Amino acid sequence: MANKLTVSLSPHVHSGDSVSKNMYGVLIALVPALICSFIYFGLGAILTTVVSVASCVFFEWAINKYMLKNTQTTVCDGSAILTGVLLAFNVPSNIPLWILILGALFAIGVVKMTFGGLGCNLFNPALAGRAFLLISFPVQMTTWPVPGQAFMTVDGETAATPLALLKQMAKSGDVSSLADMPDSLAMLLGNTGGAMGEVCELAILIGFCYMLWKGIITWHIPVSIIATVFVFAGILHLADPLHYASPVYQVVSGGLLLGAVFMATDYVTSPMSKNGQIVYGIAIGFLTIVIRTWGAYPEGMSFAILIMNAFTPLINTYFKPKRFGEVVKK
Amino acid sequence: MKTFRIGGVHPAENKLSAAEPIKVAELPKVAVFPMGQHIGAPAKPVVAKGDKVKVGTMIAEAGGFVSAPIYSSVSGTVLKVDTVVDASGYAKPAVYITVEGDEWEESIDRSTKLVTLNDRPELTSKDIIEKIKNAGVVGMGGACFPTHVKLSPPPGSKPEWVIINAVECEPYLTADHRLMLEHADEILVGVTLLMKAVNVNKGFIGIENNKPDAIKLMTERAKQFSQFDIEVVPLKVKYPQGGEKQLIDAVVSRQVPAPPALPVSVGAILQNVGTAYAVYEAVMKNKPLFERIVTVTGKNLAHPSNLLVRMGTPMSQLIDACGGLPEDTGKVIGGGPMMGKALINTEVPICKGSSGVLIMNDKEARRAEAQPCIRCAKCVGACPMGLEPYLLSKLSAYADWERAEAEDITSCIECGSCSFTCPSHRPLLDQIRLGKATVMGIIRARNVK
Numbered sequence: 001m002a003n004k005l006t007v008s009l010s011p012h013v014h015s016g017d018s019v020s021k022n023m024y025g026v027l028i029a030l031v032p033a034l035i036c037s038f039i040y041f042g043l044g045a046i047l048t049t050v051v052s053v054a055s056c057v058f059f060e061w062a063i064n065k066y067m068l069k070n071t072q073t074t075v076c077d078g079s080a081i082l083t084g085v086l087l088a089f090n091v092p093s094n095i096p097l098w099i100l101i102l103g104a105l106f107a108i109g110v111v112k113m114t115f116g117g118l119g120c121n122l123f124n125p126a127l128a129g130r131a132f133l134l135i136s137f138p139v140q141m142t143t144w145p146v147p148g149q150a151f152m153t154v155d156g157e158t159a160a161t162p163l164a165l166l167k168q169m170a171k172s173g174d175v176s177s178l179a180d181m182p183d184s185l186a187m188l189l190g191n192t193g194g195a196m197g198e199v200c201e202l203a204i205l206i207g208f209c210y211m212l213w214k215g216i217i218t219w220h221i222p223v224s225i226i227a228t229v230f231v232f233a234g235i236l237h238l239a240d241p242l243h244y245a246s247p248v249y250q251v252v253s254g255g256l257l258l259g260a261v262f263m264a265t266d267y268v269t270s271p272m273s274k275n276g277q278i279v280y281g282i283a284i285g286f287l288t289i290v291i292r293t294w295g296a297y298p299e300g301m302s303f304a305i306l307i308m309n310a311f312t313p314l315i316n317t318y319f320k321p322k323r324f325g326e327v328v329k330k
Numbered sequence: 331m332k333t334f335r336i337g338g339v340h341p342a343e344n345k346l347s348a349a350e351p352i353k354v355a356e357l358p359k360v361a362v363f364p365m366g367q368h369i370g371a372p373a374k375p376v377v378a379k380g381d382k383v384k385v386g387t388m389i390a391e392a393g394g395f396v397s398a399p400i401y402s403s404v405s406g407t408v409l410k411v412d413t414v415v416d417a418s419g420y421a422k423p424a425v426y427i428t429v430e431g432d433e434w435e436e437s438i439d440r441s442t443k444l445v446t447l448n449d450r451p452e453l454t455s456k457d458i459i460e461k462i463k464n465a466g467v468v469g470m471g472g473a474c475f476p477t478h479v480k481l482s483p484p485p486g487s488k489p490e491w492v493i494i495n496a497v498e499c500e501p502y503l504t505a506d507h508r509l510m511l512e513h514a515d516e517i518l519v520g521v522t523l524l525m526k527a528v529n530v531n532k533g534f535i536g537i538e539n540n541k542p543d544a545i546k547l548m549t550e551r552a553k554q555f556s557q558f559d560i561e562v563v564p565l566k567v568k569y570p571q572g573g574e575k576q577l578i579d580a581v582v583s584r585q586v587p588a589p590p591a592l593p594v595s596v597g598a599i600l601q602n603v604g605t606a607y608a609v610y611e612a613v614m615k616n617k618p619l620f621e622r623i624v625t626v627t628g629k630n631l632a633h634p635s636n637l638l639v640r641m642g643t644p645m646s647q648l649i650d651a652c653g654g655l656p657e658d659t660g661k662v663i664g665g666g667p668m669m670g671k672a673l674i675n676t677e678v679p680i681c682k683g684s685s686g687v688l689i690m691n692d693k694e695a696r697r698a699e700a701q702p703c704i705r706c707a708k709c710v711g712a713c714p715m716g717l718e719p720y721l722l723s724k725l726s727a728y729a730d731w732e733r734a735e736a737e738d739i740t741s742c743i744e745c746g747s748c749s750f751t752c753p754s755h756r757p758l759l760d761q762i763r764l765g766k767a768t769v770m771g772i773i774r775a776r777n778v779k
Binding site for chain 2: 005006007008009010011012013014015017018019021022074077079117118119120218267268269270271272273274277320321322323324325326
């Protein structure tokens with residue numbers, strides 16, 4: 001017995017946390033939003049999610065096995081499932097499935113696996129997949145089904161998103177369609193056109209609270225994004241209320257909350273230190289409003305996050321955590 | 331509730347033996363005394379084979395200023411001066427003594443009567459430090475830094491407070507907790523002695539609030555020493571609060587700058603609660619340091635206990651006294667689970683710094699396989715020194731020592747919070763230790779030039 005003892009360096013205990021616990025934790029946090037999208041968009045949403053998840057998992061497994069020839073697989077850790085769900089959340093529920101599968105191939109194959117797989121990717125796979133689809137298939141990606149017509153055919157009525165309406169009005173100078181805009185409360189509950197996961201903001205906030213409670217993410221990134229958007233949009237709105245939407249409207253519309261809570265907080269592509277995370281969040285919030293207000297696209301969140309993903313290594317280099325002993329004496 | 335400001339984790343406390351009163355362990359048949367039981371130069375043996383010794387006889391003298399003498403904990407005959415494998419896993423010089431009876435040196439006061447500074451008003455700061463030095467007292471928390479050195483701050487520095495570390499933030503360990511419950515008065519006299527030794531008026535005792543009974547008792551008993559300002563500070567449970575820098579930050583909100591700055595640079599003199607007790611015994615009872623409280627614990631151990639152990643007793647004897655080594659034992663740790671050392675066998679003797687013996691089963695002993703870093707930043711959030719463990723471990727793996735030094739790898743206190751918290755089970759601290767040791771070597775070589 002005595003010569004069979006394990007000898008290793010301390011610490012000898014572990015928190016019990018694991019990669020898959022975190023990934024499945026995020027998935028649990030996505031459940032309310034998932035349920036909402038099923039309620040609003042019906043079978044189309046379910047089908048889209050299932051196909052997206054299945055193709056992401058399949059591509060990761062296949063690339064691991066046949067191209068990289070890894071014996072250790074990362075398929076079971078939940079990260080590919082998460083990418084699949086987030087990708088589905090970023091597309092209209094009536095998207096042609098072959099387009100979606102192409103998006104999954106790009107997200108997993110190009111954005112994640114070519115960089116070395118889990119933990120090595122520079123950009124958020126789901127968002128990069130969305131950006132790829134938006135540029136390649138602009139029409140299919142912006143034909144939004146109307147919520148509530150869940151069980152109609154997939155080719156049913158379509159609706160412009162509130163942000164697209166805003167952009168149109170700003171361009172034409174015609175504010176007559178302002179009356180058609182859904183109010184902020186309807187947007188919070190999700191009763192508007194939009195991508196699957198974007199519509200019900202309340203469900204996303206519930207997911208946010210769950211992740212905070214479980215310690216999966218910290219408040220720094222989401223709160224700094226939302227606060228920046230609120231302040232910056234507020235200044236614009238005060239200057240010219242007719243052309244610039246109110247800050248509350250900017251916060252609850254489009255993919256802002258989804259992006260702030262589930263996309264920008266992606267472990268791999270966001271900064272490591274708390275102050276770096278706040279800088280990152282402020283920059284995302286700022287860029288989002290810039291793109292939404294003056295850019296070509298009505299929706300700026302995903303591009304803002306992707307741009308800041310590219311800055312993450314730089315932020316990590318220049319924004320260090322406060323070292324012990326540097327704190328000013330009380 | 332006060333605590334330190336940066337990082338920290340909360341491991342499961344598992345204080346299995348918290349309600350177990352201190353029991354006196356049996357004498358060993360042969361006691362073994364390694365010569366290097368403290369930080370600094372190893373002690374030099376002053377006995378030879380065949381010499382008769384009593385309990386409290388000096389068997390080795392200090393090997394320098396930063397060193398401490400070693401006293402026999404048993405009476406008997408010196409068997410040999412040889413080597414023994416200690417907790418570090420290396421064979422070190424050691425004195426073996428065959429135990430015969432239990433005869434104590436006459437100079438030791440074995441009565442339990444409390445002696446306070448009021449009874450010995452003639453004691454000066456110098457007397458106290460001299461007695462502590464001669465008694466071989468070292469830090470009892472595990473680091474084993476000779477106490478008299480800590481009480482002799484470099485010229486120019488001005489101690490303002492004595493802070494007593496009664497945090498016991500390591501999971502499982504309860505030795506300090508029991509010591510406070512059973513010897514509160516002696517500890518408090520020890521604190522007054524330490525305060526007098528460094529000539530300060532304010533003392534703090536930091537205790538985590540998972541020991542409310544100890545907080546209450548110490549607060550109450552401290553009132554009888556009204557001429558000294560001793561304050562018991564309840565602290566929020568958080569690891570590594572027992573780290574010297576973390577405790578100073580928690581208690582007085584001051585942060586010791588990066589090495590080589592000492593705690594006294596912000597005015598604090600830190601001592602472990604066990605050290606305070608040892609100081610009392612050394613100064614007031616003329617009793618050198620040769621026994622200590624050891625927690626023997628583990629989830630599968632039949633009777634987790636707190637034992638008063640003579641130094642040199644092999645750990646196997648303590649484990650037998652607590653129900654024997656369980657069948658499925660995978661690891662035996664000297665100390666607590668966060669910073670203790672895994673032992674290569676159970677014959678390792680109890681030394682001045684042995685706060686516990688922890689037995690883990692096969693399953694607990696095994697580490698999970700490491701997965702890729704997902705850059706979740708949990709290690710950055712957990713690091714109590716504000717470092718970036720993910721980066722330091724990577725720099726160590728790449729042998730980029732220059733950058734590792736620039737990223738403050740030498741500030742690491744090796745508390746293990748990063749490895750503990752890593753969801754990918756990466757051996758962060760293993761790599762950082764290697765990097766830190768290498769960088770320290772480089773710095774030393776540079777300073778020599």
